[in-house]
Amino acid sequence: MTKIKFIHTADLHLDTPFRGLSEWNPELAGRLRDATFQSFRNIVNLCLSEEVDFLLIAGDIFDSENRSLAAQLRFVAELKRLTGRDIPVYFVCGNHDPLDSWMESLHLPEGVHRFGTEAVEHITFARNNQPVADIYGISFPEKSVRENLALQFERKIDPAPFSIALLHGTVGNPGPHENYAPFRMDEVANKPFDYWALGHIHKPAVIREAHPAMVYPGNPQGRDFGETGPRGCYLVELSANQKPRLRFLPAQVIRFETVTADLTGEDRFDRLPARVEEAIKGLSAYNESASYMIRLTLSGRTPLHVHLNRPGETTRLAELLNEGQSPEAPFTRIDRIDIRTRPDMDLDQVRKGTDFPAEVLKVFDTYEKDPEKLRALLTEIEKEFGHHAARRHLSELPDEEMNELLDRARWLLMDRLTEEKETS
Numbered sequence: 001m002t003k004i005k006f007i008h009t010a011d012l013h014l015d016t017p018f019r020g021l022s023e024w025n026p027e028l029a030g031r032l033r034d035a036t037f038q039s040f041r042n043i044v045n046l047c048l049s050e051e052v053d054f055l056l057i058a059g060d061i062f063d064s065e066n067r068s069l070a071a072q073l074r075f076v077a078e079l080k081r082l083t084g085r086d087i088p089v090y091f092v093c094g095n096h097d098p099l100d101s102w103m104e105s106l107h108l109p110e111g112v113h114r115f116g117t118e119a120v121e122h123i124t125f126a127r128n129n130q131p132v133a134d135i136y137g138i139s140f141p142e143k144s145v146r147e148n149l150a151l152q153f154e155r156k157i158d159p160a161p162f163s164i165a166l167l168h169g170t171v172g173n174p175g176p177h178e179n180y181a182p183f184r185m186d187e188v189a190n191k192p193f194d195y196w197a198l199g200h201i202h203k204p205a206v207i208r209e210a211h212p213a214m215v216y217p218g219n220p221q222g223r224d225f226g227e228t229g230p231r232g233c234y235l236v237e238l239s240a241n242q243k244p245r246l247r248f249l250p251a252q253v254i255r256f257e258t259v260t261a262d263l264t265g266e267d268r269f270d271r272l273p274a275r276v277e278e279a280i281k282g283l284s285a286y287n288e289s290a291s292y293m294i295r296l297t298l299s300g301r302t303p304l305h306v307h308l309n310r311p312g313e314t315t316r317l318a319e320l321l322n323e324g325q326s327p328e329a330p331f332t333r334i335d336r337i338d339i340r341t342r343p344d345m346d347l348d349q350v351r352k353g354t355d356f357p358a359e360v361l362k363v364f365d366t367y368e369k370d371p372e373k374l375r376a377l378l379t380e381i382e383k384e385f386g387h388h389a390a391r392r393h394l395s396e397l398p399d400e401e402m403n404e405l406l407d408r409a410r411w412l413l414m415d416r417l418t419e420e421k422e423t424s
């Protein structure tokens with residue numbers, strides 16, 4: 001029975017500079033920059049250990065047109081580890097590394113095929129001189145490609161058992177990405193390809209499981225807190241008359257994550273580090289051998305709330321939690337702490353009272369029940385205190401965020417009122 005097994009990756013963004021970080025932590029920025037290479041190295045290792053037939057890379061291998069010489073040489077060195085074991089590599093260029101940005105003097109090893117920009121081409125992967133798979137692809141000639149490249153994919157007359165389309169482009173909603181080479185699913189669903197190996201969208205997604213399968217593997221190394229969650233590549237097995245077998249394999253070195261530690265009922269500060277660690281280890285697909293960059297939110301109703309909200313505490317707390325980390329990977333680093341805890345206070349009990357806090361709560365309740373009234377109040381506040389940037393923001397606030405603001409104000413005020421009561 002004819003079968004093929006390959007790895008599909010995209011958006012390596014090798015040599016990403018992590019600009020925001022380099023200012024305050026050059027050492028960490030260096031490690032992150034190295035992480036994009038290391039994750040590609042992991043993918044090459046997976047190709048070898050899984051004994052795949054070939055590797056597909058769907059564009060954006062480099063992060064910018066001005067990639068360093070060292071970056072290009074490191075990329076070629078990794079390719080050689082594959083071609084040296086007779087594993088071919090097929091790739092297209094995307095918007096971050098269009099063909100016109102590749103150095104002519106950079107010679108690609110034999111066994112590596114880079115698709116051109118003129119038209120969709122194909123190359124045949126053969127085993128024992130028998131054609132097994134045709135791989136079709138087209139590269140971005142320059143950064144911005146707005147035309148529908150997917151429409152140009154046509155299977156040849158005498159096809160190999162499997163047909164694969166390799167494309168950097170956008171199917172459906174581009175999310176935070178530019179709408180480059182856009183196409184619709186229904187425009188290609190009837191084309192007789194088995195697998196669309198896509199790139200460009202950085203969040204891993206199986207768009208369609210079969211007939212044809214259509215996959216965005218995502219970038220194998222997240223680069224900021226907008227790119228959280230496990231990152232890696234897809235191991236794909238195609239067999240005649242069977243649904244493709246798709247397996248996500250993690251490859252990243254450093255994971256960016258947002259973590260919430262619920263401190264409800266916690267009354268001991270000394271337990272905080274353990275509670276935080278517990279929350280981090282509770283991340284889905286937590287991997288002990290990966291490093292983590294964490295944005296931490298502390299939530300829940302806790303007697304610790306008053307202390308956590310003192311100015312400057314979060315910075316010192318983050319420093320404390322980061323202390324004693326070995327400089328060797330893997331590390332877990334808290335980048336920032338957001339305090340969303342609430343005082344350990346039963347609002348319903350307070351409401352039942354007749355004192356000042358009870359009155360304040362009742363006022364909040366009237367605003368909560370009446371979004372129009374709340375919006376009018378916010379407009380009023382804008383006039384008093386806002387500057388034009390805030391004005392635009394507040395007047396466009398959706399109801400949900402308006403209520404979140406109200407809720408935070410309520411707890412802030414209750415906190416202060418009860419604190420005063422405690423100290424007086």
Ligand SMILES: [Mn+2]
Nearest residue numbers: 011060096200
């Ligand atoms: Mn990309």
